[in-house]
Amino acid sequence: MVVSQAQSSEAPSPEHQRLAEAAQGHKPWRTWGPYLSERQWGTVREDDSPDGDAWESFSHDQARSRAYQWGEDGLAGISDDRQLLCFALALWNGKDPIIKERLFGLTNSEGNHGEDVKDYYYYLDSTPTHSYMRYLYKYPLNTFPYDDLVVTNKARSRHEPEYELIDTGIFDNNQYCDVEVEYAKADPEDLLIQITVHNRSDQTANLAVLPTLWFRNAWAQGGNAKPLIQAQPGQSGAASLHASHPDLGDFVLHCQGSDELVFTDNETNTEVVFQQPNQSPYTKCGINRYLVHGETAAVNPSKQGTKASAIYNLSIGANASSTIKLRLTRSTLESRDDSAYHAFDQILDRRKQDCDHYYAKVMPAGFNAEQKLVFRQAMAGMLWSKQFYNYDITPWLQQRGIDPLGSNNAQGFRNQQWHHMNNSDVISMPDKWEYPWYAAWDLAFHATTFAYVDPSFAKRQLSLMLSSQYLHPNGQIPAYEWNFGDVNPPVHAWATFNVYLTDASLHGQVDHQWLKESFHKLLINFTWWLNRKDANGNNVFQGGFLGLDNIGIFDRTESPEMGGSLEQADGTAWMALFAQAMVQISVELARKDETYREYPAKFMRHYLSIAHAMVNRNASESMWDEEDGFFYDVLRKSDGSSTRLKVRSMVGLIPLCAVYSFEQDVLETIPELGDLLPRLKEKFPVQHSLFHDVRFRGYANRHLMSVLDETNLRRVLKIMLDPAEFLGDYGIRSISKRHESEPYRFSHNQ
CATH class of the missing domain: 2.70.98 (Beta-galactosidase; Chain A, domain 5)
Structure with missing residues (x-):
């Protein structure tokens, strides 16, 4: 908003x-x-x-x-x-x-x-x-x-x-x-x-x-x-x-x-x-x-x-x-x-x-x-937190005896796969003392704030991460200097459209050219996620700790020691949000350029597949626990079996973020999208009964994309707003308070 x-x-x-x-x-x-x-x-x-x-x-x-x-x-x-x-x-x-x-x-x-x-x-x-x-x-x-x-x-x-x-x-x-x-x-x-x-x-x-x-x-x-x-x-x-x-x-x-x-x-x-x-x-x-x-x-x-x-x-x-x-x-x-x-x-x-x-x-x-x-002091903090960030990876590696293109490099040397990077820009920092380096997803949120006072700077910040000096040739957005190959939540598309709307609404600038350029780079990043972070091609995603390094029972950046893979509720929800944002951007571009008319339907398909995978890929294996009314990570073991890791944490609340409402005229303006939804509903009736039906018209004939229908939304909100669970005196806890008296234990032999 x-x-x-x-x-x-x-x-x-x-x-x-x-x-x-x-x-x-x-x-x-x-x-x-x-x-x-x-x-x-x-x-x-x-x-x-x-x-x-x-x-x-x-x-x-x-x-x-x-x-x-x-x-x-x-x-x-x-x-x-x-x-x-x-x-x-x-x-x-x-x-x-x-x-x-x-x-x-x-x-x-x-x-x-x-x-x-x-x-x-x-x-x-x-x-x-x-x-x-x-x-x-x-x-x-x-x-x-x-x-x-x-x-x-x-x-x-x-x-x-x-x-x-x-x-x-x-x-x-x-x-x-x-x-x-x-x-x-x-x-x-x-x-x-x-x-x-x-x-x-x-x-x-x-x-x-x-x-x-x-x-x-x-x-x-x-x-x-x-x-x-x-x-x-x-x-x-x-x-x-x-x-x-x-x-x-x-x-x-x-x-x-x-x-x-x-x-x-x-x-x-x-x-x-x-x-x-x-x-x-x-x-x-x-x-x-x-x-x-x-x-x-x-x-x-x-x-x-x-x-x-x-x-x-x-x-x-x-x-x-x-x-x-x-x-x-x-x-x-x-x-x-x-x-x-x-x-x-x-x-x-x-x-x-x-x-x-x-x-x-x-x-x-x-x-x-x-x-x-408060507004002015907050903006002062944002504006003072700009920093010249200088990091040219190739000479940095060479100074440490690593040949960036050599075949005998020390295994696992920090950032050796990012030798294309040459950062030399003024960038917004999370904090110029405690975190004097950029983190891509922090930067995305910073940009949405900067858009209120300096939209040009906000757009440049988002564009930097998608430029050839930052974006990996394979499409990955760099995470942070401790390990550029780590993965941040994919919020860049959401931030891009948010900044675009703020710029247009508050400053009267409709920057279609910037939105187009960003969209094409975001396509590359979306494809990277599909190819690299969906291990089994089932629309469930991994990713690492994804900004939540304090809530896992083991290090989410590493493969589970018992083998297999960790299917992450937050990573998958972030991808649903990514798909929703790409629908929004492509709809906006398609209004003026028919070249983009195929993309809203493409990303709607991605979103619907992800939503289904979260809610009921298989009743015993999905991230959604019908009995608890909550989302959990799923440990997919190498023998094919699976276990829900029933830690009540922020991981299970992130799906609440994957929500997007749009007007009826979108379906009328983009007929490819309008035709898609009834066809899919007819073809996969069970699949689309498990989460909110996008075709349903709500207030003012608006449509809603959400991985939760009304019943399940109320169940998750009840847990989130329970003082005995997540609601604390100072906001929402990262871990449910119930674990204070009911600690979660996991044995990989179970």
Whole structure:
């Protein structure tokens, strides 16, 4: 369902105009944005271990000294859309053993519930083009309890709560600063940066604020010229950083009122990380060593390098604030003098107003003040969670001794079958710290949300996964970097049509060309599912854990140890949804192009076959349990026998998602579809009596595709909405509460 937005006869907002200019290629308003990750360490891309343990291969402790190969991270950071030049904040309270350059959190093995970011930070605001952004970080004034967080959490069991930063007492008596960072674009390549530090304590706070500019190290592997950042004095002595890159060009960071400029190189300190002599005296950790340990030799006295910071030594009174203003702009004659701060406050205020104006126009109609705040904060979180994602599989494999096309590759080496992939795009992340990599089905849901405020970006995100740089030649959509060959639920077609409808309804754009292009790629993916995930050709599907890795009695990504295959209720239901979405898309395309008229009937056949297989492939073997009134996975053993795995989990609720209603005119407009249904009903009367009859006309003569008829729908809903089963205080549980007192046990000898 599409939520209606507030309608207005006024001219487009300034932000709408920027979106139009970007879409038409007139101005590159999207070039700069919050594209830095919150965590590049501990990722598959940076993992060079022989056993594939990414978390241990590259730690948080190494991150300040070891150059990344594939991306960058930083605090409240931004970069260009190729992540050549980066800007972020660093802080030091004079007590911590390291400067705060990036968020801290626990690895998968350290956290009692897995990986867990421990810092407190907030995405407060953003426009779609990032013409205005606001971010908040809470920085403790006393020594950050790094060791305490690791040791205490690691000692706790899975049944105990997590030990959080606030539990350490670090924020007692308001001993912290709120660090607010704002960005405002005067032009696509002219960014105003305002950092406001609010001392929340009742004592004077002394801290160093280090706005930092650096280049991603794309030269270490060869083939790229090394860029340079150097000091550039202003006409009245106000210092600036001049950054020159052979591809990006020249930029200047004006640092009004800074106490000092310090320079080093974004190079690995091999002496610290690998116990080998350094190739350069100036390394990634140089500024940290200079400030924290007083090592003057750690920074370049020539005032040049590939990483530089402007140091602001602040002394902020009790409950007072201090503000730093900077400007990052393409280098021109005008950018070389002190006019950089002319009209700074006015431009910043104007961009704030533009942001307000934009959201006033796109806010769903009828929202009250609280709902408007939730909507805007939610969109801020989505917009700040964009990240430049860089992963070229062929050289990555070669660096690890794997010939992508060789016949003697190490068996099972991660992603070796995906050597066609070369990802280098701005992509929406599930979370830029805990999950700083895309997951295809997460991205599909993200796109449906982005469609409300930036449909062009939403469509590009969906198109990326279907492009030749992502989609496998066999038709599989990549899952996630830990294993691109894993399988996510096939929701891409559903998201595609949802975004198409939202774009048309809210923005007046009927993008048939994009829908056509997507449909043809989705055909390939649908065929992959039929050929690869329907083991016996019976319209029941496998797939793996399908986003539900916490509900199986054994690992659903692996073949059952007793042999055979696992027929998954959720995987099969997702395929019913996939078929329904393809019916919708092909109907829409067929309205204007007769070439597509055969497809609605084709996918209706697929849907009906899948629905029958779920409900009554054979009464004793189907996923539907008539006695329980619920869906279960079925273990199909190698000897031909089968067993329902009677775990009441989200798996049995997913079939509720496979629902699609359509108007009577669809059957009249697409005669091939209208003729199909009565023929099938006549030919297979029993088959079509087991689930909802699509021919039946409901409210306003609408037709319904559902794997559940009314009786069975009520039975499943009764279980789902039972507090003793799935309905919890905070929503629907993944596992029924009944298993708390009735645990499910399975023996493969039974």
